[in-house]
Amino acid sequence: MPPKHSPSITPNTALGGVLHYGVNRVFHRNHPLAAHIEEIYYNGFTIIPNVLDAETLRSLSDAIDRLYTVQMQELGGVALAESIYDANNVRCPLAYDDQFIAIAKHPVMIDLMRAILGDNFVLMMQNAIINRPVEGNYQTRWHRDLNYQHWTSSQPLTLNALFCVDPFLFENGCTHVLPGTHLREEFPSDAFVRKYQVPALAPAGSVIFMDSMLYHRAGQNISNKPRRAVNHVIGLPFLAQQIDIPAFVGDRLATDDFSKNYFGYRWRPAPSAKDWRLAKLPHAK
Numbered sequence: 001m002p003p004k005h006s007p008s009i010t011p012n013t014a015l016g017g018v019l020h021y022g023v024n025r026v027f028h029r030n031h032p033l034a035a036h037i038e039e040i041y042y043n044g045f046t047i048i049p050n051v052l053d054a055e056t057l058r059s060l061s062d063a064i065d066r067l068y069t070v071q072m073q074e075l076g077g078v079a080l081a082e083s084i085y086d087a088n089n090v091r092c093p094l095a096y097d098d099q100f101i102a103i104a105k106h107p108v109m110i111d112l113m114r115a116i117l118g119d120n121f122v123l124m125m126q127n128a129i130i131n132r133p134v135e136g137n138y139q140t141r142w143h144r145d146l147n148y149q150h151w152t153s154s155q156p157l158t159l160n161a162l163f164c165v166d167p168f169l170f171e172n173g174c175t176h177v178l179p180g181t182h183l184r185e186e187f188p189s190d191a192f193v194r195k196y197q198v199p200a201l202a203p204a205g206s207v208i209f210m211d212s213m214l215y216h217r218a219g220q221n222i223s224n225k226p227r228r229a230v231n232h233v234i235g236l237p238f239l240a241q242q243i244d245i246p247a248f249v250g251d252r253l254a255t256d257d258f259s260k261n262y263f264g265y266r267w268r269p270a271p272s273a274k275d276w277r278l279a280k281l282p283h284a285k
């Protein structure tokens, strides 16, 4: 209820703006992606359409299916992946196929990361997801991508970027999100979840960005086709990579300063005090 003699009605009313009172700080970012940045801050997610073209999507789709077979052969079969609730995931596909390196460095994603995380951020994880029709999928359980973490942060520390290789529809089990839950420590009640869960509907070629602390899940795929996506978790360098990318791929991604930072070469723990100091010398950079 406004005070009777309200001293300040905000002046943007003349421009058809939103009315408020008692407000002297309003979100403002001078950035081409400002509207998306704002959605990530407040809702915990945003969708940018038309990032990948049809040819790229076809090629990624084939590669995801092929690499899943390769990784299951490495492991000795799907049953082992199922036993650790990791079926239908391709882990770190960029180590097997360079088109996933191009996706991991996609300029739209990198621009948004830089705008939110600043100049230094690391690819903590890349995985390709296959949500198959009517199979039990562990990812249909609500979770944060920073598992087991119950705290809040006024700034995002890690972000997800989920490239939609197939359309994200309710029928094929698109990602569902619980807006605003990145701003609370605990998981909400069942009634809240049922009332406020939102399917993140998006055409193929879109990217869904999330604060990694946002509760989300895969939907149940009741269609007759798989839904594929390529997921990234990108964060500040004090966090560890899921798979040590420099160890996995060797030096071949350390091509420039950005890549040395982004793929984690620069942030690997030093093997000794002397090595740590030597790495700080100007010529070592």
Ligand SMILES: O=C(O)CCC(=O)C(=O)O
Residues within 6 Å of the ligand: 129, 131, 139, 145, 173, 174, 175, 176, 216, 217, 218, 219, 229, 231
């Ligand atoms: O399949 C999806 O859309 C969500 C996947 C997911 O929750 C995850 O990879 O953490």
